[in-house]
Amino acid sequence: MNHMESAAGYVRDRCVTGIHGLDEILRGGIPYGSTVLAAGSCGCGKTTLGLEFLVRGAENGEACAHFTATEPSVKLLDNVRQYDFFDMQMVDKGLINVFDMDVLYSWLGLTKATFDLGDIHALIKAITDIVNTIGVTRLVIDSVTTLCYKIQSEQLIRDFLFTLGKKLSTLGCTTLLISEITSEKSGVNMWSSFGVEEAISDGIIVLGDVERMGHLLRFLQVVKMRGTSHSRAKYAVELTSIGVMLTPMLKWGSSS
Numbered sequence: 001m002n003h004m005e006s007a008a009g010y011v012r013d014r015c016v017t018g019i020h021g022l023d024e025i026l027r028g029g030i031p032y033g034s035t036v037l038a039a040g041s042c043g044c045g046k047t048t049l050g051l052e053f054l055v056r057g058a059e060n061g062e063a064c065a066h067f068t069a070t071e072p073s074v075k076l077l078d079n080v081r082q083y084d085f086f087d088m089q090m091v092d093k094g095l096i097n098v099f100d101m102d103v104l105y106s107w108l109g110l111t112k113a114t115f116d117l118g119d120i121h122a123l124i125k126a127i128t129d130i131v132n133t134i135g136v137t138r139l140v141i142d143s144v145t146t147l148c149y150k151i152q153s154e155q156l157i158r159d160f161l162f163t164l165g166k167k168l169s170t171l172g173c174t175t176l177l178i179s180e181i182t183s184e185k186s187g188v189n190m191w192s193s194f195g196v197e198e199a200i201s202d203g204i205i206v207l208g209d210v211e212r213m214g215h216l217l218r219f220l221q222v223v224k225m226r227g228t229s230h231s232r233a234k235y236a237v238e239l240t241s242i243g244v245m246l247t248p249m250l251k252w253g254s255s256s
């Protein structure tokens with residue numbers, strides 16, 4: 001772990017996300033080894049945030065992994081390669097490793113519609129083996145909601161996420177779990193589909209839409225982040241070719 005003092009005066013035991021504005025919100029970054037839920041309604045920028053998180057790590061020479069359950073990896077890469085912030089060479093060089101969850105299930109022989117405890121342990125082992133073998137320090141699972149649809153009981157989902165998070169943390173891997181929520185839920189303090197993901201996670205970042213003067217704007221808000229103080233204000237999100245841009249929504253109150 002790196003405890004260096006950064007130029008901005010933060011103590012750096014952090015995974016500096018590199019996303020414009022987010023490290024300031026988090027007073028230096030995500031504490032290393034955290035499992036963070038990135039929850040949002042459809043189209044609000046979850047996948048882009050996750051991919052940029054990996055890109056910024058890869059730029060520093062970190063090994064990164066993305067597990068995709070909502071769209072095939074080929075389609076994911078085809079969509080993102082048009083943006084300047086994404087460099088396909090990072091994939092070619094093995095710095096960003098993209099895995100299809102469906103392919104992983106087939107490798108493991110997990111062909112059943114629902115997973116039991118044994119299947120869940122096999123899945124955790126497969127993910128953590130990949131992380132360990134490649135030396136992954138940044139991981140995105142897009143989405144944990146789709147993955148958890150295969151796990152029928154709340155208790156099993158809880159065990160799965162708790163065990164996975166603990167193992168990834170031990171391996172020094174900082175993880176974003178993408179969570180799909182409906183826009184109604186983002187207004188009633190519910191950041192997951194199953195109601196257990198948020199309690200297990202070290203941090204919650206919410207993405208959503210807010211109407212302002214007749215325009216639907218995207219926003220980001222850090223609801224919790226264990227191990228650091230942080231702003232709880234809403235920030236306006238712009239998805240641009242050079243990446244996610246966060247700016248304070250000053251008229252909604254203080255940015256700190």
Ligand SMILES: Nc1ncnc2c1ncn2[C@@H]1O[C@H](COP(=O)(O)OP(=O)(O)OP(=O)(O)O)[C@@H](O)[C@H]1O
Nearest residue numbers: 041042043044045046047048049083239240241243
């Ligand atoms: N870098 C970018 N610059 C401009 N527009 C973008 C960028 N990235 C994504 N978009 C646009 O924003 C939309 C939403 O982005 P993204 O796919 O990241 O959201 P999401 O929350 O993952 O959506 P879904 O609910 O479909 O998974 C995309 O469909 C695309 O049109």
Ligand SMILES: [Mg+2]
Nearest residue numbers: 046047048070
């Ligand atoms: Mg997405």
